[in-house]
Amino acid sequence: MIGRDARRRIVTAADAAAQAVGLRVGMAATQAHALIPDLVAHDADPEGDAAGLDRLALWALKRYTPVIAATPPDGLMIEATGADHLHGGDEAMLRDLVRRLSEAGTAARVAMAPTFGAAHAFARLLPKPLVLVGDADLEQVLQALPISALRLPPATVDGLRRLGFDRVGELNATPRPPLALRFGADVGRRLDQAYGRLPEPIEPVDAPELPFVERRFAEPIAAPETIARYIEKLVVLLLEQLESDGLGARRLDLRFYRVDNLVEAIRAGTAKPTRQHKQLVRLLTDRISTIDPGYGIERMTLSAPLTEPLRYHNGSTLEDCTKPDIAELVDLLANRCGEERLFRLAAKESDVPERSVKRIEPMAAATELRWPLHWPRPSRMLKRPERIETIALLPDHPPVQFSWRRTRHKVARADGPERIYGEWANSDAELLGVRDYFLVEDDAGIRYWVFRQGDGEDGATGGQEWYMHGLFG
Amino acid sequence: MTEIGVRPAISALRDKIARIESAERRSNGALPFGIDTVDRRLPGGGLALGALHEIAGGSAGAVDAAAPALFAAGIVSRLPGQILWCMTEADLFAPALAQAGLDPDRVIYFHAGDEVSLLTAFEEGLRHGGLAAVVAEVRRLSMKASRRLQLAAEASGTVAIALRRWKRLAEASDFGQPTASATRWRVTPVPSTALPVAGVGRHRWFVELIRCRAGESADFLLEACDAQGHLALPADLADGPAAAQAWSFGTAA
Numbered sequence: 001m002i003g004r005d006a007r008r009r010i011v012t013a014a015d016a017a018a019q020a021v022g023l024r025v026g027m028a029a030t031q032a033h034a035l036i037p038d039l040v041a042h043d044a045d046p047e048g049d050a051a052g053l054d055r056l057a058l059w060a061l062k063r064y065t066p067v068i069a070a071t072p073p074d075g076l077m078i079e080a081t082g083a084d085h086l087h088g089g090d091e092a093m094l095r096d097l098v099r100r101l102s103e104a105g106t107a108a109r110v111a112m113a114p115t116f117g118a119a120h121a122f123a124r125l126l127p128k129p130l131v132l133v134g135d136a137d138l139e140q141v142l143q144a145l146p147i148s149a150l151r152l153p154p155a156t157v158d159g160l161r162r163l164g165f166d167r168v169g170e171l172n173a174t175p176r177p178p179l180a181l182r183f184g185a186d187v188g189r190r191l192d193q194a195y196g197r198l199p200e201p202i203e204p205v206d207a208p209e210l211p212f213v214e215r216r217f218a219e220p221i222a223a224p225e226t227i228a229r230y231i232e233k234l235v236v237l238l239l240e241q242l243e244s245d246g247l248g249a250r251r252l253d254l255r256f257y258r259v260d261n262l263v264e265a266i267r268a269g270t271a272k273p274t275r276q277h278k279q280l281v282r283l284l285t286d287r288i289s290t291i292d293p294g295y296g297i298e299r300m301t302l303s304a305p306l307t308e309p310l311r312y313h314n315g316s317t318l319e320d321c322t323k324p325d326i327a328e329l330v331d332l333l334a335n336r337c338g339e340e341r342l343f344r345l346a347a348k349e350s351d352v353p354e355r356s357v358k359r360i361e362p363m364a365a366a367t368e369l370r371w372p373l374h375w376p377r378p379s380r381m382l383k384r385p386e387r388i389e390t391i392a393l394l395p396d397h398p399p400v401q402f403s404w405r406r407t408r409h410k411v412a413r414a415d416g417p418e419r420i421y422g423e424w425a426n427s428d429a430e431l432l433g434v435r436d437y438f439l440v441e442d443d444a445g446i447r448y449w450v451f452r453q454g455d456g457e458d459g460a461t462g463g464q465e466w467y468m469h470g471l472f473g
Numbered sequence: 474m475t476e477i478g479v480r481p482a483i484s485a486l487r488d489k490i491a492r493i494e495s496a497e498r499r500s501n502g503a504l505p506f507g508i509d510t511v512d513r514r515l516p517g518g519g520l521a522l523g524a525l526h527e528i529a530g531g532s533a534g535a536v537d538a539a540a541p542a543l544f545a546a547g548i549v550s551r552l553p554g555q556i557l558w559c560m561t562e563a564d565l566f567a568p569a570l571a572q573a574g575l576d577p578d579r580v581i582y583f584h585a586g587d588e589v590s591l592l593t594a595f596e597e598g599l600r601h602g603g604l605a606a607v608v609a610e611v612r613r614l615s616m617k618a619s620r621r622l623q624l625a626a627e628a629s630g631t632v633a634i635a636l637r638r639w640k641r642l643a644e645a646s647d648f649g650q651p652t653a654s655a656t657r658w659r660v661t662p663v664p665s666t667a668l669p670v671a672g673v674g675r676h677r678w679f680v681e682l683i684r685c686r687a688g689e690s691a692d693f694l695l696e697a698c699d700a701q702g703h704l705a706l707p708a709d710l711a712d713g714p715a716a717a718q719a720w721s722f723g724t725a726a
Contacts, residue, residue, distance in 0.1 A: 326555050326581070329601040333583060333594050341584045345567035345577055357567050362581045370577070371568040373700060379546075379569035380539040412664060415673045441673050445664035446533065470566060472676065473530075473540025473662055473697060 012044045049073060057205045062305045063100075064093065066253035066265035069202040075123070077116055077202055079265065089338075094130055114138055116202065117194030121149030121168075142194060143169025150190040156183050168194070201261035211245070212303040213237040220259050220296025227256075227297070228285045234302040235280050248273025248310030254284055256291055257299040264291045269339065270331045271363040273308035279328045283335050330362045347371045351420050352435075353469070354381065375418050376439050378449040378470025385467035388450060392466065395456030398438040402450065404468045409442035416440075419455070434461040439472065447472035501630040504551060507703055508695070511680075515656070516687040520548060523630040524655035525623040527614070527648075529637035531661025531679070535645035538610060538638040540660045540678055540697075543573050545608050545634045547698030550574035552632060554605030557598040559583045559591050561610065562638075574702030592618055599625035599633050606632035612639055619652035648683075657684035666696065666707060677707060 009029035018039070023032055033039055050072050057070045060078060067079035080090065094110050101108040111122035111131035118138055122131045125145055133141050142149075145168045148157050160183070165171050171179075172195070176188050192198035206212070213234050221227060231254065242249060250273050256264040268283040334342050343359040347369040350356045356371060371377070390399035398414030416438030422430025437451045449470035454462025501523030505512045512518050520526060528541040542565060549556050550570075556579055558565070563584050567577055583598075585591035591609060598607035599622060614635055626633040635654065639645050648659070659681040666674030676697035682690050696705040 326601075326603050329557070329598060329603065330581065332597060337583075337586065337590050337594070341586070343582055343584070344580065345582060347568075347577065353566075353568075366578045371571050373572055377568040377572060378539065378566055379542045379573075380537050380564050381566040383564065413671070413673045439673055441665055443664075444532075445662050445677070447662060447665070447673065447676060471537050471539040472569075473534075473543040473660070473678070 046073070054205065058207050060097075061205060061207060061253075062251075064097065066255055066267045066305075067202070067204045067263050069204055071120070075120065077120075079202070079204075079263070080112060081265075091130075091132055094132065098130060115194055115196040116200045117151065117190060118142055118196075120151060121145055121194065125149050139195065143167060143172060147171055150187075150194060152183075152186060152190055156187065159183060160187070199260060199262055202263065204255065204263055206303070207305065210303050210305055211238055211241045211247070211249075211307065212301065213241065214299060214301040216299045217297065220298045222293040222296045224288050227288055227291070227293070227300075230300055231284050231288075231302075232277075232281050234300060235277055235284070238302050238304060239275050239277060239280075242275055242304065242307065242310075245307075246309055247304075247307040248275050249280065249304040249306075250308050251304065251306035252280060252284065253301075253303050253305055255301045255303075256293065256297045257301075258294045259296045259298050260294055262294065264293075264297075266291065268331075268335050269306075270327070271334070271361070272327045273310040274327070275310060276328070279331070282328075283331055286332065286336060327363055334362075350423065352423060353377070353420070355423075376415070376449075376472065378447075378472045380471040382469055382471075385451070385469045388466050388468045390450075390466040392452070394464070396436065398440055399450065399466060402440075402466065402468075404448075409444075409446075409448075411440045412443045412445075414438050414440040417452075420451075432458075432460045437469075501627070504548065504632070508693075508706055510706065511682075511691075511693055511695075511704075514682060514688060514691045515685065520632070521655050522552075522632055523627050525619060525626050525633040525635060525653065527635045527637055527652065527654045527657045529645070529648050529657075529659050531659050531681075533642070534661060535637075535639050535642055535648075538636055540662050541636050541638075541658075542610075543569065543698055544658070544660045544678070544680070545636055546570040546573040546575045547702035547704060548634065549606040549608060549632065550576075550579075550698075550702035552605040554579070555603070556580045557583060557594070557604050557607045559585055559594050559598070559607065559609040561585050561588065561591055561612075572700060573698040574700055588612055592622075595633070595635075596621055596625050599629055599631045602629035602631065604631050606634060608634045608636060610636045610638045612637075612644075613647065614652050616650075616652055619654055623653040623655070654684070655686045656682060656688075659683055663694070675705075678704075680704075 011023060011025055011027045011029060011032050014023040014025060018036070022035055029041070053070045053072060053076070057068050057076055060076060061068045065078055065080055069077045071077050080093065090112055094112060098108050098110055109123045109129045111119045111126065111133070113119040113122055113133045114135050115138070118133065122133060122141065147160055147165055147168055149168060160171065171187070172191055179187050189198060193200045215230055215234060221230070249270060251267065251269045254266040258264065266284055266287050268280070268287070270283070274280065330342055342362045344362055344364065345357050346360045346367040348356055348358045349369065360367070386404065388402045388404045390402040392399035396417055398416055399411055401408060401410045417436035420435045420437060422433030424431040434455045435451045435453060436455065437449060439447060440450055441447045448468060449472065450466055450468050452464060452466050454464045456464060501521065503515065503517035503519035503521050505519035528545055529535055530538050530541045534540050550573060556575070558580050560582070570580070571577055583594050585594060591611065595607055595609040595611070598604055614637065622633050622635070637648060639647065661679045663677050663679045665676050668674045678695050678697055679692065680695050681692040684690060694707060696707055698704060
C-alpha cells in the first residue's frame with residue numbers, strides 16, 4: 001500500500017509477505033520498488049479504509065455490544081461492560097470475535113483491559129493476538145511497554161526517546177511539570193487514560209437505519225426510579241416505530257450519556273421477536289443497578305440493533321390463552337445470567353452415550369429425533385468415566401465385585417452387555433474401539449452403569465479396563 | 474389412619490378447618506400418583522399442585538440424587554406443559570428422563586452458576602405462571618427461601634420441586650431442618666424385583682413420605698417410574714395381577 005505523506009510517496013502498509021522481504025512502513029516508494037522489482041503496490045485510500053472500518057464497527061454493534069467506536073486508521077474500541085454475559089464471558093466473546101473476523105479474511109488482534117488506552121496498547125504491542133488483562137495486572141503489564149504504546153504523536157515519542165525514556169513505567173515515575181512544559185499536556189493525559197486515572201469518553205457509532213429513539217434532559221437525571229420511568233417512555237416510542245415497520249425487537253440497546261461525556265449501556269436480548277411493552281421494560285429495568293449515573297445522565301437513547309419481522313397471529317378461543325409465554329421467562333433469565341446457561345437437551349444420532357445429547361436453544365423448534373427407549377440409561381452421568389477395580393470373568397460376564405471411589409461393592413445382579421462400537425467415521429482411533437456396558441446392582445440395591453473398554457477377547461478393541469460411567473436411581 | 478367419611482364429626486371438623494385455611498391458602502388441586510396406598514395418605518388425594526415439594530435421596534443418593542431426579546421426572550412428566558429444570562451441576566443424563574416419560578422438548582434446563590442465581594431462577598419460574606413445574610437441585614433451603622417459593626407456587630399454581638442435593642453425605646442432616654414445603658420425600662433405591670432368570674428386574678425404590686402438611690408421614694415400597702412416569706406397587710405386594718408388568722421400557726412410543 002503506497003500513500004502520500006506531504007510530497008513524498010511512502011509505504012503506508014505492507015502485508016506479512018512484504019515485511020518478510022524487508023519492506024517497512026515509512027519507506028520511500030522508490031526504495032520499495034528497487035528492493036522488490038515485482039512489488040504489487042496499491043494506492044492508499046484513507047476514505048475507503050475509514051468507511052470500511054465504520055462498516056466493521058456497525059457489524060460489531062449489531063453482534064456484540066452497544067457502545068463501539070472506530071479508532072482510525074485500524075482499530076475498533078469496544079466497551080464490553082454489560083454485554084459479555086450474552087456471549088459466554090469475556091474470553092469466549094473475544095475468541096468469537098477473532099474467529100469471525102478471520103473467517104472473513106481479516107487477521108485481528110484483540111485485547112481486553114480495564115481502560116481503552118491500555119487495551120489499545122496491548123492489542124498492538126503484546127505478542128499474543130488475544131490478550132485479557134484484569135484490574136490487578138494492568139499496571140504491571142503496562143509499565144513494560146515502549147512509550148509508543150501511549151497514542152502520542154510520533155514527534156513527541158521521538159523527543160521522549162531522545163531524553164532517555166523507553167518504557168511507559170519510566171515515564172509514569174517521572175515528575176509531570178517538566179514534561180508538560182516541553183511536550184504539552186498530552187503526555188500526562190494519555191498516561192492517565194492508560195492507567196485509568198482519567199476517564200476517556202468515546203463517541204459510539206450509530207446505525208442510522210436502525211429503529212432509534214432518544215430523550216434529552218434539561219436537568220440531568222440520576223435516580224433509578226426516574227431512569228425506570230423514562231425507560232418506559234422510550235420503549236413506548238420505540239415500539240411505535242417497530243409497529244409501523246412490522247418488526248419485533250430481538251435486541252435492545254439502551255445508552256446513557258452522562259454529563260461527563262462517558263457512555264453507559266444496557267443491552268437486552270430476546271429469544272423471539274417481540275413488541276411486548278411490559279416484557280421489554282422489565283428486561284431493561286432489571287439491570288438498572290449495573291448503571292453508574294455519575295453526576296447525572298443528560299441523554300438516553302434506545303435502539304434495536306437486531307429486529308425480525310413480527311406479524312400478528314389470530315388468537316383462537318380454543319387455545320388456552322391465559323398462560324403467559326415462556327419466552328418472556330427465558331429472556332429474563334438469559335439477560336440476567338447469560339444466554340448459554342439456558343438450553344434444551346436434544347437427541348443426537350450417536351451410539352456413544354456422552355455424544356448422544358446436544359444442547360439446543362431453549363426456544364428452538366420441536367425436535368424429531370428421540371433416544372431409543374429399550375436400553376437402560378442412568379439418570380446421572382459422570383463427567384468422565386472413572387476407573388474401577390473389578391473381578392470379572394472374560395469375555396462377556398459382568399463383574400462379580402468392583403471398587404469405586406475406595407468402596408467395594410458386591411454385585412448381586414447384572415444386565416448386559418450392551419455393546420457400543422466406536423464411531424469410525426469420526427476418528428481413526430475409534431475404528432476398532434468397543435465398549436461393553438453392564439447395568440449392575442450391588443447387594444444394597446444401588447444400580448450402576450459400568451463398562452469394559454474392549455470386547456474381552458481382542459486387545460485391539462480396547463485395554464479391557466473397567467470404568468464407572470453413571471448412576472441409576 | 475382414619476378414613477374420610479367414616480366419622481362424620483371429624484370430617485365436618487376437617488371441612489371447617491379447610492374453609493378457614495382456604496381464606497389464605499388457595500387449593501390448586503392435586504396430581505394423584507395412581508396408586509391408592511400412596512394417594513390415600515396425601516390430602517387432596519395426590520401431590521398438591523401449586524405447592525413446594527422436597528425430594529432427597531437416601532444414603533449415597535443424598536449426594537448423587539439419581540433416584541430423586543427420576544422420581545421428580547416421573548411426577549412432572551404427568552403434568553401438561555413446559556418444565557424448567559434448574560441445577561448447579563450439569564450431570565443429568567437426559568435420555569434417562571425421557572425413559573421416565575419426560576419428553577426432551579418439554580424441558581428447559583437452566584445451569585446456574587451459584588446457589589443464589591439458582592434460587593432466583595427457581596422463584597422467577599414459579600412466579601411466571603406459564604410453566605407446569607419447576608424442578609431445582611438445591612443444596613441449602615432456608616425457611617425464608619422455602620416460604621417465598623411456596624407462596625410463589627401457590628400464587629401461580631405451578632408445581633415446585635426442590636431436589637435436595639448435598640455436596641457431602643454429612644451435610645444431608647440438613648434435611649431435618651424445617652421448611653415451608655407441603656411434602657417432603659426421601660427416595661432410596663432397594664434391590665430390584667427378582668426375576669426367574671439372571672438379570673436386573675424392574676427398579677424398586679423405598680419411598681418415605683417424611684413430612685406431609687395436613688397429613689401423616691408414611692413409607693412405601695414402590696417400583697420405579699415406567700415410560701409414562703407412573704410408579705407401581707410391586708407385584709408381590711399388590712392385590713391382584715394388575716401391577717405384574719415387569720420391565721416396561723420401550724412400551725412407550
